[in-house]
Amino acid sequence: MSRISEATAIAHPNIALAKYWGKKPIPGNYPAVPSLSVTLDGMMTRTVVRFDSSLEVDRVVLNGTEAAQSDRAHLRVVELLDRVRALAGDTRRAFVQSANDFPTASGLASSASGFAALALAAVRAIPGLDASLEQVSDLARQSSASAARSLFDGFVELEPERPARSIAPPEHIDLHILVCVVTEEKKSIGSTSGMQTTALLSPYFDSWLSTAPVIFSSMKEALAARDWEALGELSEKSALAMHACAMAGGIVYVRGISLDLFAAVRGLRASGILAYFTADAGPHVKVLVRDGDVARATDVLSKVPGVLRVLDTRPGKGATVIASSP
Ligand code: PMV
DSSP states (O other): OOOEEEEEEEEOOEEEEEOOOSBOSSTTOOBSSOEEEEEEESOOEEEEEEEETTOSSOEEEETTEEOOTTSHHHHHHHHHHHHHHHHHTOOOEEEEEEEESSOSSSSSSHHHHHHHHHHHHHHHTSTTOOOOHHHHHHHHHHHOGGGGGGGSOSEEEEOTTSOOEEEEOGGGSOOEEEEEEOOSSOOSSOHHHHHHHHHHHOTTHHHHHHHHHHHHHHHHHHHHTTOHHHHHHHHHHHHHHHHHHHHHTTOOOOOHHHHHHHHHHHHHHHTTOOEEEEOOSSSOEEEEEOGGGHHHHHHHHHTSTTOOEEEEEEEOOOOEEEEEEO
């Protein structure tokens, strides 16, 4: 008789306000610089992991389509499962089913929510494997460093070679993040290779390595003091420094529409609405606003030509298990 056990977990993307970019030159996929993120309510990955002793290979279904064994996405899932199997001393293969309710691999942090949900579901699908949330986060980090942060609630810090941790709950500060979706396409350069190229070719990489920790520390202070303007200004500064550094190495994620959105955000500010932008490894732009400004900002941003839609998200909860058996 086959031995089966399974768990279902949900996780949300997170957006780094103080970004990491670049890895430590040591094994373990550690970020080179500290980062501070906010876990988002309003977008979700749901992942089921079923370990089954009758399976001969791992099977992975992503957004309704089974991945070929040779797909990079399949390999990355298997790598994480292998780490969980090694920890548990369990050799069973798994059936994994994962789906996002937002575009995948286009710079909307789908790898963060994806690997956070996968790590949590895989660990909790093995009865008796008593791993802490820090250990689950550590497993997720080895697949995608930003995923380490999605396990936790609200505002989360990730320092190189330390476990990620929540430093403020979701309701700590009045914040909405408006996600301006500009394409459904996958990004052309993944973050891992974008970081490798930046580290090798960008003449600004060393100055990024010394600047990012300073932005991170100032942002932690701004967050603790609930200094909204300083938080917003530092978010823009971090995003622009990261993109400038990557661009100087030949890695361009922003498009014309991203720059139009940056200008629209600064236009909102000139008209008295406190709004600040950030952008990750893709062309989408995320805009920080306060509760009372959501309607006006959404109206302005959704009228920028090329914007497909504007999603209103708020700081939210980390990853959770929603079902498990036995
Ligand atoms: O950890 P990755 O491979 O998902 O890279 C994340 C990179 C950024 O989103 C641009 C920055 C960050 O800190 O999340």
